[in-house]
Amino acid sequence: MKTKFKVDKHILIPKHSKLSDSQKEKLLEKYNISMNELPRILKTDAAISSLEPKPNDIIKIARKSPTAGEAFFYRVVVDV
């Protein structure tokens, strides 16, 4: 079997990473929110397939931004 094309390594896919539990807590405290108020990402999303996501994980996305250089977005993993 040849090496499969990896979407998450593609230049147009911004970097996705998983938050640790303490980071998670910090984030929720910073914005004074619960998980429900976060945007969502599908567990099956190709960009995070290598992170082995579980529901309720928080994914940090570092996007390039024309205004800020780099901007962070957070999404909570949901099932289906």
Place this chain on the structure above:
Amino acid sequence: MAESKNKDEAVKATAIKEESKKIDESVKAVSETSEAKEDKEATKTDAKKEKESGIEPQEVAIYKQVKNITFSVLGPTMIKDIASAKIVTPELYDKEGYPVDGGLMDIRLGVIDPGLRCKTCGSKLKECIGHFGYIELARPIIHVKFVSVIVALLKASCRDCGRILIPKNKIEKYKEMLDSLDKEKGVEEKRVKIRGIIASLKTVAKCPHCNAKQKKISLEKPTTFIEEDKRISPIEIRARLEKIPDDDVQLFGIVAPKVRPEWMVLTLLPIPPVTMRPSITLESGERSEDDLTHKLGDIVRINQRLFENINAGAPEIIVEDLWDLLQYHITTYFDNAIAQLPPARHRSGQPLKTLTERIKSKEGRIRHNLAGKRTNFCARTVISPDPMLELNEVGVPNVIAMKLTVPERVNSWNINYLKKFVERGPKKHPGANYIIRPDGKKKKITDETKEASLEEIQPGYTVERHLMDGDIAIFNRQPSLHRMSMMCHRVKVLPGKTLRLNPAVCHPYNADFDGDEMNLHIPQTEEARVEAEILMEVQTQLISLRYGLSIIGCVQDALSGNYLLTKGMSMSRNEAIDLLAAIGVEDFSRLPRKEIVDGKEIFSVLIPEDFSFVGKTKTNEEVVIKNGKLIEGFMDRSNLGEGSGLLLRNIHQKYKKDFTIQLLGKIFRLGIEVLLRRGFTCAVSDTDLPEIARIKVQETLDNAKNDVNNLINDFKEGKMEALPGRDIEETVEVRILEILNKARNDTGEVIANFADKNSHTMIMAQSGARGNLLNLAQMAACVGQQAMRGKRIEKGFEGRTLSAYKKFDLGPDARGFISNRFKTGLTPTEFFFGAMTGRDSLMDTALRTPKSGYLYRRLANAMQDLNVGYDGTVRDSSHKIIQFEYGEDRMDVSKSEKGAINVKRIISMVI
């Protein structure tokens, strides 16, 4: 007593309820509060009690949360339950003109006559919202709006046992499938699936439950059902629908027992309250009934006749005829625009407006009344410019000023002032149209009633006086895409018939004067006026929140004028004072005391003494303002223009809105005043060229044409080499286009070098007021290549653009190059090419405007309730985060300079 009971109810009401019964209770509680308020005695004693227990009586509020809404079909029991009267007679009024009991205007259905009281709720006109009634139909009638559902139900269920035509063992499977579809993909998908299932059942010949043979059912529009050439009566249909068990009904997407299929065949007809079909009294005293009342009258009459005939044992044919007639009337009562039925008409021949027509389409309830709101105290006319107005003023024609009014409450201090308005009456300008008594009665002021009104008026009254100078008005131009599309202006009453505005505020409204109309609204309460003034007045909208620069600036003549003034104009001191006085400057102490003053010094008078600024002109020359003096450079569009340059932005930053708007008005008028004194015009001679220039232009064009011809020859001889990624034909095209474009640019440069810099056309181009060098070059030198979709013109005839040319001629002239100038005129073929591209671009803009408008509208609607929180997050209405930092950099653009924060400037300001 009432209060304490009420409290109990209120507590109950706070808990969320689903059942209608309980909601009824809470509604009762609401009505009881209002009763309690009326009963002063009771409230007083209760208030005492409440105070003792520490609760303010006003604080008792009933909160209800809507958990869900169910839409269903009205069944006969429900119709009877909500009805407060049974209608039995088509008569409306008795001999005295009093509504008949059991008639369609029965006072149990609500009241529309002043003085009468509703028999159901006991309240008066306008208090009683009306109540439903019902009639009992002699025979069942098909409801037209449910015909399609009835067809589906009949076709997919057994005519004998009423079960759905799906084998027993499969029913569960179908149910599960529909349930999961509902959950996962939503109701829409489920409906599609149901339609599919029903369609597949049409061909089932034998009932899988009772083995009964199925017959083919067809619909003869609108409401007749045929089963193998035999008509099925509504009675039979209703009987069949009754037989379908609740469980099977689910498979049709109907939630039994909340909705039963047999309810789609009417046995009772609800009669809407009279309040939704009020009669109007004509001037002759005659009553004219609403269309719905007419229709209901027909229904009741035919229904009565049908009853009588059935009871008298009339022959079946007569009964059936009447039955069909009743069906017709009830069908048209619901919808009078059914294709197969002739619409029911008035005696005059115009079709009746029944239930469906009331709701549907542009003139219907939804789009006309609910979505389309209208206001009083507004005006609309054509707009025209008036630079002598302040930027935050609006010129209002005096005819309009005498129609629009502002209410002013009379008190002991202003009574004499307001009496003068009343004295002048409605026909003399600052007069008054109405006085309002403390009880809310409105009295019109006429020449006859003037004296009486003047006597009557005392503190507590309100005078609706005419619009005057300085009143507050909201000015608006559609499409209102912006918040700057609605701004607050001060009224200035002027002669004439148009609304006038300062041309500098055209930009935020996107207005011009080619026939544009604008709207004017007069806020009627003190609160509204204050709000408009603080939040919406023109000066508050100066800095665009889109790019952080002033969106209001100088335009047109004001730019040319300031350009001329600041770029080396000089005049005697007396002339300068005259000029400044004309624009409203009164303090000339800052004008240097010398015989001749130059333009920069005149301009500097307007700028505050402690203001310093460094900027660039359009042509990248330095502009220096030091301590309120323009030292270097001149004013042009990049400093004074709308949406450009930091001059206005910095003045706004330092001196705030009110000063900026004043200054802007003065600079604007200064420009115009300069032009007025100097004279300014465009002439054909502006496009005159010296002999050398003409030769140079001709040379450039000739050379270019030669080059192109050589290129074509090379191509024809096959000596051309293709550019990467293109074939040879494309290569020639690209290279020809290159040469011709270069030629045009070169001629432009010749113009730039040789044209008279002091011609007025050039001044306009240089100051940025109107036009550019290219326009001038097209007039004076060469119009250039006409292009469609980025290519030279190539369509038309086979192998050529026009029959004037040989086939496959690739030369400049044959493909739309216009080597003439507008001044000398174009050859017929050139003119035709120009017309082609002209038409093309016209069509393009005409098609693009609505497209981009709709695109913007969708965007605006999708984002309208997003907001930026105090923590910098962008959230939607349910506090979900959309963006973690507003704009990703948390910048408030309206507080920036063109989207960036100039740290250097801030530091230099601090130090």
